[in-house]
Amino acid sequence: MITINFYTLLGQVIVILFIILLILISITLILGYYLIRRNKLIFPSLLLFTHSLTYPAIKRILIYLKFNDLIIDQIGIDLRNKVNQDKFSKLDAKDVIMVLPHCLRATNCPAILGESGIECVCCGKCCIGTIKKISNEKGIDVYIVPGSTFIKNVIKKRSFKGVIGVACPVDLNVSMTSLESFTPQGVYLLKDGCINTIVDVDEVIDLINITQPHTNYKKEDYI
Ligand code: SF4
Structure with missing residues (x-):
């Protein structure tokens, strides 16, 4: 009798946990959809909470269903960009660093x-x-890193209050989460891989321009 009750109770707990997980996943996907498709940030604290809690589950489901699993990373990046935007725009450029991936380099890079x-x-x-x-003109130090070890070196060596990161969606989402206390702003690669990757340079320059003092640099003047 006791054994039956125990398994019944266990079954009920599992069903309840499963329903809670489904609700959290639905909240993440609905709020995330509004964020990345309609550029509307609704209940940011709730989305931060549900996104970090359901990220592994949603990632696995999207991969299993053969959907674009990078969507969940893009939601995380856009979410942190929006949440930190105001604070980031008040930072002095000298307190900001930029981290770029080495895969953006030309194949015949002489560096x-x-x-x-x-x-x-x-x-x-x-x-x-x-x-x-x-x-350089703005006073933002740029680090072109071949891996996360170099980011750790930079963090140890130099103090900073804000960071602009460029990386593939998966790496960028992870980095922005771990660098949460440094008011991160991120731009994900439009084409990732090991070489010849592509980033929206204008988007990166917009982030440089919004740091203090505000500027209006344009890509065309520095090519
Ligand atoms: S611009 Fe810099 S990183 Fe790009 S290829 Fe030249 S030296 Fe390398």
């Missing part, structure tokens, strides 16, 4: 690898040079 990542010489063969020139 060498230093202690803090790739040392770009602004040769003009890829967009990193343009972004670096504008960042």
